[in-house]
Amino acid sequence: MRALTEIREEEPAIISYFTDPRVGAKLLSMGILPGYPIKILRKTARGKTFYIKVGDNRFAIRKKEAACIVLK
Amino acid sequence: MHRAEVKKTASKVRTFKVGLLGNPNCGKSSVFNYLTGLRQKTGNFPGVTVDKKTGSFYLASDLKIVLTDFPGTYSLYPTSQEERIVLRTFTNAEDPDFPDAIIYIADLTQLEKHLLLFSQIQDLGIPMVLALNMADLAAKRGIQVKREQLEKELQVPVVLISGRTGHHIEKLKERLKNVIDSCFPPSADKECFKPQRSQLFYRQTSQEKRISQAIRKLLPGLQSDYQALLIAHHYDSLPHLSKVQKQKVADIVEGEEFDELRAQVEETMMRFKQLTPLVRKHLAKAGSENLLTSSLDNILTHRWWGPLIFFVIMLFVFQAIFSWASYPMDWIDSGFTNLSNYLARTLPENALTDLLINGIVAGLGGIVIFVPQIAILFFLIGILEEVGYLARVVYLFDGLMQRFGLSGRSIVSLISGGACAIPAIMSTRTISNWKERLITILVTPFISCSARIPVYTVLIAFVVPPKKVWWIFDQQGLAFMGLYLIGIFAALGSAYTLKHILKAKETAMLIIELPEYRLPIFRNILYHVRQKVRAFVFNAGKIILMISVLLWGLASYGPPGALEQARQTALEQAQSRQLDEQDTQNLIAAKEIEASYAGLLGKSMEPLIKPLGYDWKIGIALITSFAAREVFVSTMSTIYSIGSDAEPMRLKDRMAQDINPDTGQPTYGLATAVSLLLFYVLAMQCMSTLAVVRRETGSWKWPALQFFFMTGLAYLVSLMAYQSLV
Numbered sequence: 001m002r003a004l005t006e007i008r009e010e011e012p013a014i015i016s017y018f019t020d021p022r023v024g025a026k027l028l029s030m031g032i033l034p035g036y037p038i039k040i041l042r043k044t045a046r047g048k049t050f051y052i053k054v055g056d057n058r059f060a061i062r063k064k065e066a067a068c069i070v071l072k
Numbered sequence: 073m074h075r076a077e078v079k080k081t082a083s084k085v086r087t088f089k090v091g092l093l094g095n096p097n098c099g100k101s102s103v104f105n106y107l108t109g110l111r112q113k114t115g116n117f118p119g120v121t122v123d124k125k126t127g128s129f130y131l132a133s134d135l136k137i138v139l140t141d142f143p144g145t146y147s148l149y150p151t152s153q154e155e156r157i158v159l160r161t162f163t164n165a166e167d168p169d170f171p172d173a174i175i176y177i178a179d180l181t182q183l184e185k186h187l188l189l190f191s192q193i194q195d196l197g198i199p200m201v202l203a204l205n206m207a208d209l210a211a212k213r214g215i216q217v218k219r220e221q222l223e224k225e226l227q228v229p230v231v232l233i234s235g236r237t238g239h240h241i242e243k244l245k246e247r248l249k250n251v252i253d254s255c256f257p258p259s260a261d262k263e264c265f266k267p268q269r270s271q272l273f274y275r276q277t278s279q280e281k282r283i284s285q286a287i288r289k290l291l292p293g294l295q296s297d298y299q300a301l302l303i304a305h306h307y308d309s310l311p312h313l314s315k316v317q318k319q320k321v322a323d324i325v326e327g328e329e330f331d332e333l334r335a336q337v338e339e340t341m342m343r344f345k346q347l348t349p350l351v352r353k354h355l356a357k358a359g360s361e362n363l364l365t366s367s368l369d370n371i372l373t374h375r376w377w378g379p380l381i382f383f384v385i386m387l388f389v390f391q392a393i394f395s396w397a398s399y400p401m402d403w404i405d406s407g408f409t410n411l412s413n414y415l416a417r418t419l420p421e422n423a424l425t426d427l428l429i430n431g432i433v434a435g436l437g438g439i440v441i442f443v444p445q446i447a448i449l450f451f452l453i454g455i456l457e458e459v460g461y462l463a464r465v466v467y468l469f470d471g472l473m474q475r476f477g478l479s480g481r482s483i484v485s486l487i488s489g490g491a492c493a494i495p496a497i498m499s500t501r502t503i504s505n506w507k508e509r510l511i512t513i514l515v516t517p518f519i520s521c522s523a524r525i526p527v528y529t530v531l532i533a534f535v536v537p538p539k540k541v542w543w544i545f546d547q548q549g550l551a552f553m554g555l556y557l558i559g560i561f562a563a564l565g566s567a568y569t570l571k572h573i574l575k576a577k578e579t580a581m582l583i584i585e586l587p588e589y590r591l592p593i594f595r596n597i598l599y600h601v602r603q604k605v606r607a608f609v610f611n612a613g614k615i616i617l618m619i620s621v622l623l624w625g626l627a628s629y630g631p632p633g634a635l636e637q638a639r640q641t642a643l644e645q646a647q648s649r650q651l652d653e654q655d656t657q658n659l660i661a662a663k664e665i666e667a668s669y670a671g672l673l674g675k676s677m678e679p680l681i682k683p684l685g686y687d688w689k690i691g692i693a694l695i696t697s698f699a700a701r702e703v704f705v706s707t708m709s710t711i712y713s714i715g716s717d718a719e720p721m722r723l724k725d726r727m728a729q730d731i732n733p734d735t736g737q738p739t740y741g742l743a744t745a746v747s748l749l750l751f752y753v754l755a756m757q758c759m760s761t762l763a764v765v766r767r768e769t770g771s772w773k774w775p776a777l778q779f780f781f782m783t784g785l786a787y788l789v790s791l792m793a794y795q796s797l798v
Contacts, residue, residue, distance in 0.1 A: 021333035026583055028340040029147035031185030045375040048471030049480075051586065057182065058365070058586040060467035062474075065583055 004052070004069040009040050013071040015054070020068040027069070031057065038069070087136045088252055091171035093158070093193065095186045096144030097587045098177045099205040101125075102235030104141045105599050107245070114603045117157045117169070119311065121770050123501065124169075125603070131249040140169055148192045148302055149336050151581065152504040156309060162196060163302050164312040165295055173199040173251055175244065180210040180217060180232070181588075184344070184351045191273040191343050195298040199255045200228050201247050207232040208239060216356040225350060236593055273346055274339050276301060279328055286324045291317065305332050365588045369464070378468045385461075386487045389452045393445050393491035394522055400444035408437035426628060427621070435620030438699060439613040442494055442760065443605055449488055449495040450604045451597060458592035462502070463584055470582055476564050477571025479508040480582075486512070486563065489519035490556075493761045494612075497768055498604055507576045511567050513768055514778050517761050518563035520556050520753060523701040527752050528555055530705055533724050535745040558753050562785070608764070615763035623699050626670040638667035661710050670695050684751065684787065685744035685794040697757045704752070743797035747790040755786035 007013055015034050018024030032038075032054045041051045041058070050066050052059050092107075094100045104112070108127025117124045125141040142161070143154030150156040161167045174193060178186035183204070193200060204210075204217065223230040229247040233240040276284060276297060284300035291313075294300050307313055307321040325332075371377050412429045419425040456462050466480030473482050481503045489496035496516050503509035520528075536551045629635070642663040646656040665671055674691030681691055693707040705723060712726045730739040756762070756779045765775040 021337060023581060023583075025149055025333060025336050025340070026151050026581055028337060028344075029149060029151070029188065030583060030585065031182075031188065031344075032583075033341070033344055041369075042373060042375065044468060044471050045379075046471050048474070049467055049582070051369070051373055051467055057185070058369075058588075060463065060470070060582065060584050060586055062470065062582045065581055 002071050004038065004040065004050070004066040004071060005063060007040065007071065009042055012037060012039050014038065016070045016072040018068050019070060020065075023065050023068040027065075030059070031055075032059070038071070040066075085134050085136050086256075087138060088172045088256065089170070090137050090139050090248065091161075091169070091174045092139055092141045092177065093174050093189065094144065094177035094205075095146055095179070095189060097585060098144065098179045098186060099235040100141060100144060100177045101596055101599075102593055103175070103177055103203065103205065103233065103241070103244075104139065105595060106235065106238050106241045108139055112599075112603075114607060116770070119770075120153060120157065121501070121768055122154050122157055123603075129245075131245055131252070135249065135252070137248070139175075140171065145189055147189055147340070149305065149340075153506055154504065159302065159306060160310060160312070162193070162198075163299055163306070163310060165293055167312065171198065172256065173201070173248065175201050175203055175248060177203050177205050177235075180204040180206050181213065181215060183217075183355060184347055187347045187351065188340070188343055191347060192298070194226075194228070195272045195274055195296065197296045197298075199251050201244065201251055202226065202228050202230045203233045203244050204230060205233055205235050208234040208237060213362075214357070218354040222350075222354045225354070272298070273343050274298070275342075277335075277338075279330065280304075280335065283324055283328055283330060287321060290320050290324070304330060305336065362588050365460075368589055369586070372461070373464050373467060378464070382465055382468060385456070386484070389449070390487060390490055392448050392452060393488065393495070397444040397448050397491070401441055404437065404441050404444070408433060408440070427624065430628065431621040431624035432617070434624065435617040438620055438760070439609060439616050442492065442608065445492045446495040446498065446605055446608055447601050449491070449499065450601045453484065453488075453499055454597035454600050455592050457502070458590070458597060460587040460589045463586050466582070466584060467586065476567040477508065477511050477574075478567055479503045479505060479512070479580075482508065482512040485516055486519055489516040489521060489563075492521050492523070493517040493519070493758065494608065494764050495604075497761065497764050498608065500768065505576075505580045507574055508580065510574065510769065510774065511570045513765055514570060514774065514781075515563040515567045517756060517758065517778070517782065518559050518566065518754065520559040521701075521758075523758070524555075524752055526702040527704050528552060528749065530724050531745050531749050531752075534727065534740065535742050535749075555749060555753050558750070562754055566781070566785075607767070611767045612760060612763040615766065616760050619759040619763075620699055623670075623696060626673065627665060627668050627696060630664075630668040630672065634667040635664050638663040658710075662712065665692060665707075665710055683794070684790045685741075685747045685798070687739060690748065694757070698759050700760070701752065701757050741798075743794045746797060747794035750793050751786045751790045753786075754782060754789055756782035 001016070002013075003019075004013070015032070015036050015038050017034055018027060027033075036054050038052060038054045041053055043050055048063050050061050050063065052061055052066070092100055092104055104125060104127065107129055109129075111129065112125055112127035115124050115126075116122060122143055126138060127141075128136060128138050130136050142158050145155045145158045147155070148159050148162065150159050161169045164170060176190050176193065178190060190200075190202065204219075210217070217232065219230050219232060229251060231240055231244045231247050233244055280301055281297070283304045284297040287300040287303055288294050288297070291300070291303070294303070303310065303313075303321060304325050307318050307325070310318075313321070372381060412433050415425065415429050415433065419428070453462070456465075462481070462484065465484060468480065469483045470480035473480050478486075482500070485496045485500050485503075488499060493516050496519075497513050500509050500512045500516075503512060532548050532551050532555075536548050538546050538548050540546045541550060630638075639660055642660040643656070646659050651659060670692050671688070673695055674693075675688040677691040677694075678686075678688045681694070686694075689708065689711045692711060693704045696707040697704045708727070709723050712723065712730075727740050728738065731737070762775040762779060765778060766772055769775070
């Protein structure tokens with residue numbers, strides 16, 4: 001079980017579940033769902049914010065929230 | 073007879089409230105602009121500073137639609153102030169904004185995601201038309217949709233439209249008319265698209281059913297079980313429920329040991345479980361990815377190039393507000409001067425004329441002068457927003473800004489503040505977290521704006537010799553830069569402090585969409601600019617005009633007889649010194665302002681500002697500066713009787729010659745000038761900014777706090793500077 005913060009950039013993965021229900025609820029409402037392919041495209045210079053791709057959609061997410069996304 | 077008939081037909085016009093709803097970035101505003109044209113108004117939703125746009129159009133000569141553009145929303149489980157408005161409205165049929173029908177806009181290229189909210193609204197049972205936007209773009213990408221099948225399965229009319237080209241907007245209206253005709257009043261022979269979807273998207277669990285039944289019993293006005301369920305989730309933040317009702321709902325929910333968050337996740341998952349196959353069935357994707365966005369983002373969001381490109385873009389924006397705006401501002405300035413001169417020539421010379429010219433016309437001029445800066449800033453920011461770039465800025469700077477309690481978006485406002493705080497503060501509406509937005513609003517005026525430049529110029533010239541340091545840099549330039557840095561430092565420092573003092577209403581999260589890059593729709597941007605300019609002129613403008621008239625009164629009236637006496641003294645002095653006409657007028661103006669209420673106020677302020685090294689003359693200028701900082705220069709020029717429109721450098725020479733009668737020393741030494749410079753960097757001296765802050769925060773509390781905080785800090789810093797330099 002790895003969190004999104006533990007994979008390298010461009011490494012493909014599949015979302016399994018969310019650890020924080022509040023963050024999870026927000027992710028769900030934006031169409032980021034368990035079972036969807038996800039990858040980190042890039043990070044900011046200090047690594048605090050991630051540019052991610054879920055399915056065909058792109059999002060920016062803080063590291064703190066990314067840590068709540070558990071991968072298969 | 074004839075007239076009565078007309079009236080009768082007029083009263084037969086039926087009016088319906090229609091809501092425009094959809095996710096952020098679904099292209100709602102384009103559709104809104106197409107439907108309503110210029111018949112739109114902007115205000116706030118009651119109690120909050122979230123833009124509410126309404127407009128009207130006719131579906132038939134006797135069928136009027138009042139359209140409300142609701143904020144872009146992902147779901148009825150809100151995570152921002154905007155989304156809460158939508159929830160609040162849709163859980164309360166009594167709400168003045170509760171619509172009779174809804175036009176739901178979904179982006180066809182992201183249909184699955186955009187149907188979540190749609191499915192929630194459908195479970196509420198509000199009549200709806202589904203407009204699939206970006207049909208042109210989707211077709212280009214080989215996305216094909218089976219419209220009729222989708223219509224059948226969702227049981228709502230579905231229209232393929234394009235907000236970019238206006239394609240099928242008429243058809244959308246037609247379908248809306250069908251819906252309204254069949255639902256109001258419902259008739260048996262026509263198919264009503266009201267919630268007769270045989271089966272709801274979300275079937276409640278037995279626990280949820282018990283809860284919603286109990287809540288419906290408690291609140292009989294509710295229209296659906298789903299509305300009751302939403303109340304079970306959000307009762308605490310719904311203003312239309314009374315305290316007693318909230319308590320009763322709380323009892324029901326707690327009695328059932330309802331796990332809200334879990335239920336919310338389950339519900340959302342269940343909805344997508346139906347939406348995903350549905351969209352797959354009716355939508356054929358050729359599967360070509362948007363390469364433009366990927367390759368642009370390789371550079372624009374690059375960890376080093378990204379920020380660099382951003383600063384180049386902002387330099388361009390800054391340059392635009394700072395220097396291009398100066399042309400229209402000069403025209404406005406000279407236009408109002410000409411108007412004043414014309415009025416002075418044609419109207420009789422009396423107090424009323426003076427009020428008109430120096431109070432009202434000057435006040436109006438002081439409002440209109442900001443319009444070019446506001447228009448240019450919102451035009452450029454509008455382009456950046458429309459193409460999708462601003463979301464990238466948030467991505468790039470969020471980490472840095474977080475440390476100061478600010479959002480990635482704040483950086484745009486802070487940099488714009490370097491030209492003028494007013495449009496900068498107005499641009500904070502896009503910051504969705506209230507605390508981050510408030511801190512941005514409160515600290516932006518620390519950034520040195522263009523109105524401070526004339527003051528800096530005079531005072532720096534006064535204390536810093538123009539000695540060259542290195543290459544093209546001289547000491548004065550460095551001093552200028554130093555003042556700007558102090559402002560930036562004060563802004564970030566106080567943001568950092570406020571971050572720890574202010575309480576957050578919600579835990580800040582950052583999960584934002586980075587939409588695909590698109591060409592901007594200029595019509596939307598122009599509507600946006602027009603809306604911002606109107607908001608400033610008609611809302612903040614009123615306050616500015618009032619204060620301007622008040623300041624005029626202070627400067628042109630004094631205790632009974634005082635001004636006449638001052639005039640007499642001035643005339644006698646002028647005669648004995650054999651001054652020419654111009655100098656005599658200047659001397660009269662100087663003596664008059666000294667004897668006015670503003671003068672008295674300046675003099676009574678003297679004990680307070682003496683520790684900073686200021687005398688009553690500066691006291692007067694501080695008061696009049698409140699109209700706009702640069703007024704400092706013209707007021708000081710008036711006081712020194714060199715005429716209010718004298719060259720700033722003449723003022724500098726004149727101030728240097730001023731000798732303090734008590735000490736025999738020059739009145740304005742290095743210490744005073746440095747102290748005054750620091751004061752102008754830090755103090756809140758702009759009524760227009762305060763008026764805008766009041767509008768943007770919805771109360772006088774924040775502008776008052778801002779005023780005392782900034783001015784207090786300025787006082788302390790100036791005091792320390794003066795006392796250590798004397």
